Amino acid sequence: DIQMTQSPSSLSASVGDRVTITCRASQRIGNSLAWYQQKPGKAPKLLLYDASRLESGVPSRFSGSGSGTDYTLTISSLQPEDFATYYCQQYYSSPPITFGQGTRLEIK
Amino acid sequence: EVQLVESGGGLVKPGGSLRLSCVASGFTFSTYSMNWVRQAPGKGLEWVSSISSSSTYIFYADSVKGRFTISRDNAKNSLYLQMNSLRAEDTAVYYCARVPDIVVVPAAMGRKRYYYNYGMDVWGQGTTVTVSS
Numbered sequence: 556d557i558q559m560t561q562s563p564s565s566l567s568a569s570v571g572d573r574v575t576i577t578c579r580a581s582q583r584i585g586n587s588l589a590w591y592q593q594k595p596g597k598a599p600k601l602l603l604y605d606a607s608r609l610e611s612g613v614p615s616r617f618s619g620s621g622s623g624t625d626y627t628l629t630i631s632s633l634q635p636e637d638f639a640t641y642y643c644q645q646y647y648s649s650p651p652i653t654f655g656q657g658t659r660l661e662i663k
Numbered sequence: 664e665v666q667l668v669e670s671g672g673g674l675v676k677p678g679g680s681l682r683l684s685c686v687a688s689g690f691t692f693s694t695y696s697m698n699w700v701r702q703a704p705g706k707g708l709e710w711v712s713s714i715s716s717s718s719t720y721i722f723y724a725d726s727v728k729g730r731f732t733i734s735r736d737n738a739k740n741s742l743y744l745q746m747n748s749l750r751a752e753d754t755a756v757y758y759c760a761r762v763p764d765i766v767v768v769p770a771a772m773g774r775k776r777y778y779y780n781y782g783m784d785v786w787g788q789g790t791t792v793t794v795s796s
Binding site for chain 1: 698700707708709710713722723724725758760762765776777778779780781782783784786787788789
């Protein structure tokens with residue numbers, strides 16, 4: 556099974572900050588990576604797929620990069636609505652589909 | 664509007680059973696693979712089970728294999744999860760989520776490789792399952 560490890564597990568930042576979240580896969584996943592945003596009490600929302608492709612309707616301040624086993628999600632200028640928990644997920648090989656453990660982004 | 668609506672959650676005793684449903688609307692349900700993903704209280708996302716568009720390929724997480732059964736009825740635009748022998752650790756919010764259909768290609772040693780080309784782009788609102796005596 557492919558294990559996904561996110562870092563950091565939590566992060567405090569201010570509105571306007573640039574933040575980066577990292578996701579590492581236990582083996583190469585060929586850019587088959589998605590990022591999700593989840594707010595309390597809500598379902599996850601797909602932000603990016605194929606590591607760097609923005610899902611329709613997602614603001615351009617969200618971007619993704621990476622290759623091989625290491626991937627990053629960057630928010631260029633944090634907005635109040637961006638404070639949430641973020642998950643990565645690999646879809647290179649299934650089963651199983653695997654998620655990272657999540658990164659909680661909090662207001663400083 | 665593209666939508667998934669889950670139902671069937673509730674309180675059940677350990678060892679009991681529950682059947683979750685997910686009704687799709689606003690898209691051609693029969694062309695998508697579907698997943699169940701759960702989230703225990705205060706925890707992260709855990710994939711539970713997947714079913715391909717025509718039910719040809721069905722997969723389960725090891726944690727539910729032999730206890731849960733996924734199925735779908737494309738005529739009714741519906742996805743199901745039959746959960747038997749429930750345990751306290753099955754307590755979670757259960758989400759259904761769609762993904763473009765699974766891709767199956769030949770791999771080494773006569774095996775097959777299964778993968779997707781996209782993330783899960785539509786999710787339901789979730790239904791809560793609580794297993795407690």
